[in-house]
Amino acid sequence: MLAGKRILLIIGGGIAAYKSLDLIRRLRERGAAVTPVLTRAAAEFVTPLSVSALAGQKVFTELFDLTDEAEMGHIQLSRSADLIVIAPATADLLAKMAQGRADDLASTLLLATDTEVLAAPAMNVRMWRHPATQRNLAVLRGDGLREVGPNEGDMACGEYGPGRMAEPLEIVAAVEAYFTAGPLTGRHVLVTSGPTHEPIDPVRYIANRSSGAQGTALAAALRDLGARVTFVTGPASVPPPSGVTVVPVETAREMLSAVEAALPADAAIFAAAVADWRVANAGSSKMKKGGGGLQLDFAENPDILATVSAMGAGRPALVVGFAAETDDVLAHATAKRLRKGCDWIVANDVSPATGIMGGRENAVTLITAEGAEDWPRMSKQAVAEKLAARIATVIA
Known part of the structure; x- marks a missing residue:
């Protein structure tokens, strides 16, 4: 279903980032091309090498990279995708989006694009329920943000509740639904x-x-x-x-x-x-x-x-x-x-x-x-x- 579709995958800095590796594999086996972007925090959980190996493409990490800016540039990178997926979408990334901040490559791409964005939130249950996060989500939903998850379950921190990132196949289903014209x-x-x-x-x-x-x-x-x-x-x-x-x-x-x-x-x-x-x-x-x-x-x-x-x-x-x-x-x-x-x-x-x-x-x-x-x-x-x-x- 995703043959020829170009997915810009932004991987946020959270323990759920390990699921992004399987997500890349699932998207590619359905025919999608995945261009990965790692935040600095994400690189603490998954390595650029493993992400690049699974995506079959270069991983983008830095906003101020002379080679990348000369060859493509962050503006073109943000607009060449058919869909932008954020998985995991951390509380910090959602806050930056809601506030229109652009202080790293991921947030700049999100601000510089008119491509639709699908977010898979993932964070501690208290962070998810915090009024600030819910205010940010209300703003983003009003802006047209698409979401999948989060699910409810055990957290890596030992707590239980909503905040677990949707499973890779759930995210794939949301991506397929986006491209299914109806x-x-x-x-x-x-x-x-x-x-x-x-x-x-x-x-x-x-x-x-x-x-x-x-x-x-x-x-x-x-x-x-x-x-x-x-x-x-x-x-x-x-x-x-x-x-x-x-x-x-x-x-x-x-x-x-x-x-x-x-x-x-x-x-x-x-x-x-x-x-x-x-x-x-x-x-x-x-x-x-x-x-x-x-x-x-x-x-x-x-x-x-x-x-x-x-x-x-x-x-x-x-x-x-x-x-x-x-x-x-x-x-x-x-x-x-x-x-x-x-x-x-x-x-x-x-x-x-x-x-x-x-x-x-x-x-x-x-x-x-x-x-x-x-x-x-x-x-x-x-x-x-x-x-x-x-x-x-x-x-x-």
């Missing part, structure tokens, strides 16, 4: 998915039975049509799709913040099963039995679908909500579309008898201003593909 190429679609977890105390929470399977399938189907997908997901039981920007969250309020940070978008699809309420008096330490009952006070969570639907400037052209109901599905979902102000509602019956909640199949009714359209029961992937194709007819 009706949604150049469009940005926001998808929410999974449940939210609302804490009772540090060890307990309120949740629902959503697996996130339908939202995940929908994000993948939109990606396959060429869209740039931002995937905001609660703690789902299915892994997120590759080739999309994954933003993990826990609570409804965190999901709203992530959605607002991901805008603008051409379409916003709210497939997440967001908790309507949160515990207002959540404990800061584990609650103990006291011989009596437990009294919990609840507060309403923000209504993410209604908030985005009511936006003036910046509202997506298409806003789609989901309605999981157990009775009077059509009546409740139709009323929900009007109450929330969204364009479409995808309704389904999740009563226990259907086996849909957490299962592999779905049977939905698409409700629009023109009326209701019943779809037959089918796999969640088939539902996703059909809905993605319908979305494409509106925003393509």
Whole structure:
């Protein structure tokens, strides 16, 4: 799929740089030409010799190199690629990009190009969650940065959480998706998915039975049509799709913040099963039995679908909500579309008898201003593909 494609690979300085060696191999076996650029910090983790041997090309490292400037120059180097990939994209590199700094070869290339950039972030979980990093990402997403990962897992530093660089094959899938022309190429679609977890105390929470399977399938189907997908997901039981920007969250309020940070978008699809309420008096330490009952006070969570639907400037052209109901599905979902102000509602019956909640199949009714359209029961992937194709007819 990548035959003849020219990839400029910028390798940042982090322990995940060792994965870039396998990434080069995977890209080249698919026909891509890889021109590698190492930051000075990256050269502490992988050697220019090993990178050059795998890429079959010279490695570029220095901004002020007389020979390189005379032969090609950093401006031409940055513009001769079909796609720029940063793997790993460290917190420092992301900060430089967001601030428009150009104090080394990598940051200068990124500032001097109009070629699209795909970043695979990799850093300590605390660095990833730091407000400064999240502010920088919000700026870069607004500038059109494409992302893949990070994943959640064990860190080299011994901590656990989001911040692991996507695996080489995940990055390759994102690269292939970029070059796959489809009706949604150049469009940005926001998808929410999974449940939210609302804490009772540090060890307990309120949740629902959503697996996130339908939202995940929908994000993948939109990606396959060429869209740039931002995937905001609660703690789902299915892994997120590759080739999309994954933003993990826990609570409804965190999901709203992530959605607002991901805008603008051409379409916003709210497939997440967001908790309507949160515990207002959540404990800061584990609650103990006291011989009596437990009294919990609840507060309403923000209504993410209604908030985005009511936006003036910046509202997506298409806003789609989901309605999981157990009775009077059509009546409740139709009323929900009007109450929330969204364009479409995808309704389904999740009563226990259907086996849909957490299962592999779905049977939905698409409700629009023109009326209701019943779809037959089918796999969640088939539902996703059909809905993605319908979305494409509106925003393509």
